[in-house]
Amino acid sequence: MARWFNTAGPCNPANHYMLPALRRLPEVQRLIDQQGYFVVHAPRQVGKTTALLSLAQELTSEGRYVAALVSMEVGAGFPQDIGAAEAAILQSWRGAMRAQLPTELQPPPFPEAPPGSRIATALASWSETARKPVVVFLDEIDALRDDVLISVLRQLRDGYRNRPGHFPSSLALIGLRDVRDYKVTSSGSDHLASSSPFNIKVRSLTMRDFTEEEVAELYAQHTADTGQRFEPEALALAFALTQGQPWLVNALAKVTVEELVTDTAQPVRRADIERAKAILIQRQETHLDSLAERLREPRIRAILEPMLAGELLGDVPEDDRRFAIDLGLLRRNPEGTLEVANPIYREVIVGFLASGTRATLPSIQPSWLKPDGRLDTERLRDAFLAFWRQHGEPLLATAPYHEIAPHLVLMAFLHRVVNGGGSIEREYAIGRGRMDLCVRHGPDTLAIEIKVWRDREPDPLPEGLTQLDGYLQGLGQRGGWLVLFDRRSGQPPIAERTRAEEARTPSGLPVTVIRA
Structure with missing residues (x-):
């Protein structure tokens, strides 16, 4: 039976391309042997x-332990009824144990x-009647809330x-968050803020993403099964776009080989991965x-x-920064600065924030196209100036993030420009003081740098020209x-204040300055 790239539920080696599940959790075996709760x-x-289910099966088959992965999720349906939640959870456990363990x-x-x-009584009874030490992995623990969770x-x-x-000799809580971020409201906070009442844990582990070599290893399994190869440029781009996030790695490949390049005699090229990325973002899986x-x-x-605006974070609690990282939304780069976890998420974030504004945009005639369909940047400039003068003020109120409302309105306008015939690439980061956009429409490219002039700040024009200079040179463009x-x-x-003027960057490149 042919295997496939999996994007829904746990993987199994009979059906799915997959890497050794425990490779990314090397410490777990030692914690179990030391009777750790983690x-x-x-x-x-x-x-x-996938990893913990695989480990439970391995532990049981080796004969030293009796191990199972069970879910707590069904208890979430009874947030205020501890007894009903416990009954639902234990019923779910019986089904899981029948599926995982011999009679x-x-x-x-x-x-x-x-x-x-009831949960403690069930675990005690199982441990007392088992002939070997019991190991339990409690999945979806953070689906529980409030009194049931506590x-x-x-x-x-x-x-x-x-x-x-x-x-149980060893036990693990498995979820999206570390214990301190489990959801509660009865304590006056919206999360526990400390590990109590689970202060018996010896470690909190997180699973890393795939490395670039592991992405190539996973895709090579498809090549081994079907003969269809991924060109080196396609492999490099797949890792660059996903940074190894496992669902994205699988989803990119799945769209590519099942929808875009279905003839296994044809290799997967860089352009195919680009198209698959656009499809994933558009579908909002x-x-x-x-x-x-x-x-x-x-x-x-x-x-x-502030990250999208290019500003400094300010007084953001460390718990909140760690929470964003634990969710997989952000990561720390080698310098320790927070950034969005990967380029696909970067596109999804801005697209989502601009979606409400896009939905309220008035009809705009595409006056920026030449007779041959190419992009006319001068007409595009005039179209934006007219659009901003007429609609800028009311549209600013539609943006969910006030500090970057102008950015989102501009991007909503540009989405109309590239709709069906191009793309917008965005660069933003903490402390850069700007957002960079690269608009691609057919063979044409337009580089745009966005800066904001705020109270008690000097005119950002000189700094903006210098920054745009570097951005243009990086893209190989002669203007923007x-x-x-x-x-x-x-x-x-x-x-009244919206206008355009011409200027030159420090290296002499001609640019259009739009003051809006």
Whole structure:
């Protein structure tokens, strides 16, 4: 049976291309052998469930332990009813254990117990009747909230001292977040803010993304099965776009080989990966859509809004920065600076934030096209000036992030320009003081740098010309736009102050300066 690239649920080697699941969690075996209770947290669809399910099967088959991966997710349906949540969870466990364990290793029926103690009673009963030490991986633990979550954590802590004979020898909590970020409201906060009441953990582990070599290794399995190869430039781009995020790595390849290059006699080229990226972003698959929803959270907005504007973060708590990293939304670069985790997420973030503005844009006639369909940048400039004068003020109110509202309106306009015939690439980072856009339309490229003039700051024109100079040289372009949004208080209406002028960069490149 042919294997395929998996983008939904745990992988299994019979059906899916996959790498050794535990390669990215090398410490787990030692923690289990030391009877440790620990946490494994990582973003969705990076392989947590696959890795721990595989490990449970290996531990059981080796004969030293009885191990199973069970889910806590069904308990989320009863956030205020501890007893009902426990009953649903234990029923789910029975099904999981039947699927994972031979009959002789399955636990006996769980004893009756009062609400608030049923999870601990079930684990104690299983540990006491098993002929070997029990290892349990509790998946989706952070699906639980409030009293149910606190009750489960306290039961685990209370039973911990009775291991290994009367409670699991080793146990792991598996979820998106570390324990301190589990959702609660009863404590007056929206998260635990410390590891209590699970202060028995010895480690918190997270799963790393694939390396560039591992992406090539995964794609080589498809080549070995089908004969279809990925050209080196395609492999390099796949890693550059995803930075090894496992779901993205699989999704890019899946779209490419199942939809774009279905003839396995044809190799996968760089252009095919580019097309697959555009399809993924356009479709807003569940993984990307759930990621975008995080942008509404105040803790995430406090980081992303200044990042998109190119400003410094300011007083953002370390817990919030770590939370954004744990979600897989951001990462630290080699210099330690926060940045968006990969270029695809970078596109998804801005696209999501600009989507409301795009939906409210008025009809715009494409006056910027030459008779041969090429881009006329002078007409495009005039079209934007007219658009901004007429619609800029009301459209600014549609942007969800106030500090970058002008950026989002400009990008919504440019999406109309490239719709169906081009793309927009964006560069932004903390402390750069700008956002860079590269608009591609057929063979034409337009480089745009965006800066904002705020109160008590000097005119950003000189700095902007210098920065645009470097951006143009990096793209190999002989000209571009510098867009200066004046956000100072007490300025004339947008219609009166919007204008364009010509200037030159320090190296002499001609550019258009748009003051808006």
